[in-house]
Amino acid sequence: MSPAALAFDLGGTELRGALVEAGGQIAVHRSVQTRAADGPQAVIGQIVEMGAALLAGQPAGSVLGIGIGAPGPLDPQAGMVIAAPMLAGWTDVPLAEILRGSLGLPVRLENDANAAALAEWRFGAGRGVRSMVFATVSTGIGGGVIADGRLLHGRRGLAAEIGHMTITESGERCFCGNVGCFEAVASGTALGRRATTLTGPGDGSLLRRLSGGGDVTARHVFEAARTGDAQALRLVETEAHWLGVGLANLLHLYSPDVIVVGGGLSNGFELLAPGLRSTIGQRAMAAFRDVPVVAAQLGDKAGLIGAASLVFESDQ
Ligand SMILES: [Zn+2]
Incomplete structure (x- = not known):
């Protein structure tokens, strides 16, 4: 596989994760029901577990970083979820920093709608x-x-x-x-x-x-x-x-x-x-x-593909 990004699309009902190649192709894909009512720690645990499973067996250096789309409002610069209405207890959660610590890769966080917009622009209807x-x-x-x-x-x-x-x-x-x-x-x-x-x-x-x-x-x-x-x-x-x-x-x-x-x-x-x-x-x-x-054009995969593109296009 060519260099890939570990991408997450965190929603109020579903958490998706994938390894995505630089051309926007999804190589491996997983999803679980988000434990949205159980607070940030439980959900972050789900993300880390899924991330570790997706990274297992990948050659060192082949996964360049982590991109994650999450419900806003959030601060992409600070990597902070400010107050996600669909996720109980998520106020000022430094998600990027936590995932960097747990999974050992650089992390880019973006509002889920912005991530989907990036995906449609780079690979979909807005090319x-x-x-x-x-x-x-x-x-x-x-x-x-x-x-x-x-x-x-x-x-x-x-x-x-x-x-x-x-x-x-x-x-x-x-x-x-x-x-x-x-x-x-x-x-x-x-x-x-x-x-x-x-x-x-x-x-x-x-x-x-x-x-x-x-x-x-x-x-x-x-x-x-x-x-x-x-x-x-x-x-x-x-x-x-x-x-x-x-x-x-x-x-x-x-x-x-x-x-x-x-x-x-x-x-x-x-x-x-x-x-x-x-x-x-x-x-x-x-x-x-x-x-x-x-x-x-990308349907419900736009969030994952856009999250991955944050890793490949670091100026966004
Ligand atoms: Zn309103």
Whole structure:
């Protein structure tokens, strides 16, 4: 194997680890359920154990370092997780330093959305551009911005928390405490909630038949929309509207060459695309309307590949 990086993608539900080659190929891959409720020590123990297993048998010097993507907010310069909302007790955890001590390799830490943005830029849908906005739309909305050929960090690495820009003054309260955040109205969670509110258990709607009567999710909405179901198509239209409002803001702020949409909702990208285009057409200034909006290409491997690229591209 060519020189590799040991990469981790630490999520609130799953911890993934891999050896990744410099070209972005994943050589060996593992995953476990994150012991998110058990506090930082338990989770760090899982990371170290997985790292040791992945490193076992690798020739000395063949693994150049460790890259890890973790939920923000975090400080990549200090290697510190500041306050991860999905991981109990993670406040000011010096993760990079701890892993360096335990695994004996240099460590680079990055916000998980930034890591995925780097991966899409180097190896996926944003290859070859100078400026790119990556929006990952799933349970929440995260983002990463490549500006003039480098990842934008801002103070303490907190730039591009796009999920918490205010795009309306009404609606559900966001977990951050505000009303009208991009993620509170346009995430997959918001889409599922609208679908659940619109329908009722046992009402005979296709959405509730697909959900088995329980809460409807974004996946059910896309499934129903693909059969032409009118309720689902209206929900998709509303979702595309709110996503488009946020993306139009991002066009004006960052003037990217391309916007890449990842996360669970990119599975329904072809359904959302016409509504996105029409909202951007209405809301973006003319000079921004021709910017392509495309689906991410690396799926749920983007986090690992991006974490590895931190090791290979040390100037990021
Ligand atoms: Zn918020």
